[in-house]
Amino acid sequence: MIRVVLADDQALVRAGFRLLLDTEDGFEVVGEAGDGAEAVRLAREHRPDVVVMDVRMPGVDGLVATRRVCAELPGVRVLVLTTFDVDEYVFEALRAGASGFLLKDTDPVELLRALRVVAGGDALLAPSVTRRLIEEFANRPEHRRPDPRALRELTAREREVLTLVAAGMSNDEIAGHLVISPATARTHVSRVMTKLAARDRAQLVVLAYESGLVSPRRG
Numbered sequence: 204m205i206r207v208v209l210a211d212d213q214a215l216v217r218a219g220f221r222l223l224l225d226t227e228d229g230f231e232v233v234g235e236a237g238d239g240a241e242a243v244r245l246a247r248e249h250r251p252d253v254v255v256m257d258v259r260m261p262g263v264d265g266l267v268a269t270r271r272v273c274a275e276l277p278g279v280r281v282l283v284l285t286t287f288d289v290d291e292y293v294f295e296a297l298r299a300g301a302s303g304f305l306l307k308d309t310d311p312v313e314l315l316r317a318l319r320v321v322a323g324g325d326a327l328l329a330p331s332v333t334r335r336l337i338e339e340f341a342n343r344p345e346h347r348r349p350d351p352r353a354l355r356e357l358t359a360r361e362r363e364v365l366t367l368v369a370a371g372m373s374n375d376e377i378a379g380h381l382v383i384s385p386a387t388a389r390t391h392v393s394r395v396m397t398k399l400a401a402r403d404r405a406q407l408v409v410l411a412y413e414s415g416l417v418s419p420r421r422g
Contacts, residue, residue, distance in 0.1 A: 273300025
């Protein structure tokens, strides 16, 4: 059973999501929040598998709430929602630890799939959207960049794996590209996450761009 908290300031949106999840086997809505502060409180109280978090909410917004949830509750995943596919707040939410994002007009089947992916411990990385968003904001000078020396902890193969993760490849795709087993690919990704203290693949993508290992110019 995937336990979910819904956070959106529009009651109609929450009602639509709840109706969808209530009629689907394997999901349980354990709380609804109309702002970020309530979302954090419910996450602390219920320890859900996933918080579906709207970015723009009154008071404590989804960005601040995401940062608090990810910092305080490492077992709770955040899936952020946005109206626009290129939104600086969404990029900041990924930096704060969110495991991915969806557009509000996403097909219901895709929402269910996204919840399963995120609850399973993976990141929801749709290269056509996520990479475009990261490319748009990662190279802006006002964003603090992590020290590139952090990448020195990685072996040459691990740097190569990180580049492929940033390209949106799955473990199986990385294995095929490097001609290694899927288990070995998973091990490399796990080691990279540990060395860079990344929460999941979404943060690996952010770090790859921010560190300069990957850039829009070089793909």
